[in-house]
Amino acid sequence: MxxxxxxxxxxxxxxxxxxxxxxxxxxxxxxxxxxxxxxxxxxxxxxxxxxxxxxxxxxxxxxxxxxxxxxxxxxxxxxxxxxxxxxxxxxxxSVDAWRFERLVREGRQALESKSLVRGSDLLRAALDMWRGPALSGLDDISFLHRQATRLDEQRLAALADRIDADLRLRRHAQLVGELSALVREHPLRERFRGQLMLALYRGGRQAEALEVYRDGRRILSKDLGLEPSLELRRLQAAILTSDSSLGAGLTGANGHAVHRRHDHRHAGGCPHCSKRAR
Missing domain, CATH: 1.10.10.10 (Winged helix-like DNA-binding domain superfamily/Winged helix DNA-binding domain)
Known part of the structure; x- marks a missing residue:
């Protein structure tokens, strides 16, 4: 069953x-x-x-x-x-949500041990289990609405972690379309916006990366009267100056991360992308 x-x-x-x-x-x-x-x-x-x-x-x-x-x-x-x-x-x-949570834990453990390919694959497998919004059609009950919201937050956090891993695996070209859709769907989630900026920059699209930042700043200012987070502002400054620390995350042939001394500030690709989605 x-x-x-x-x-x-x-x-x-x-x-x-x-x-x-x-x-x-x-x-x-x-x-x-x-x-x-x-x-x-x-x-x-x-x-x-x-x-x-x-x-x-x-x-x-x-x-x-x-x-x-x-x-x-x-x-x-x-x-x-x-x-x-x-x-x-x-x-x-026997319960898809329980399997999802287990695979996400295993995927994050793999990422922590620098097994980027395995971590990305486990998180992708977890995310592929979703068939639509959690508990669709039942969230008029407040308890189930809270559970559906909790599960969706877990999905978005796992998705951002998987994208982080893919950025470190130099898959930025394949991520631009996915991230563009995520930023349109979740305009206030700065983690996705920062990841899109980084993917565009690594693909040689510096001007577009900066425009993504300006769009986010306009939305925050107009809707909430806020400025972008410190992490996103630092990422914008790094893109403006073509900071070498924004180079693609290095991986070995087996998908394990390799670090250079000058990359220690941004071991995950950028200071923003290691943060949880807001």
């Missing part, structure tokens, strides 16, 4: 997709999955599913929905009753 929440909720058994026609069943299963094997308190489930209208019948309604969910999922999927709520017991690799 496989469970997917990185997109619309789906449950598959082999090649067969199980029907979860009731919005209550889908929401209940999604909340159990988002507890990542921990106990989901009954009060939280009842409040999310029925709110104030649950009244005194809340626990009875919850037990009925759990009975229907167990019948749909079959005996192989265990939902245990605990003193405070219910616990979904499934193997870690």
């Amino acid at each position: 496989q469970f997917g929440i990185l997109g619309a909720l789906e449950v598959t058994d082999g090649n067969r997709q199980l029907p979860l026609r009731s919005i209550k069943q889908r929401s209940l299963l999604a909340m159990l999955l988002c507890h990542h094997g921990a106990v989901a308190h009954s009060d939280i489930l009842i409040d999310a599913l029925w709110g104030a209208e649950a009244g005194q019948a809340g626990n009875q309604r919850l037990r009925l929905q759990l009975h229907r969910l167990r019948r749909t999922l079959g005996a192989a999927t265990v939902i245990e009753h605990q003193s405070t709520g219910y616990q979904l017991r499934v193997p870690p690799d």
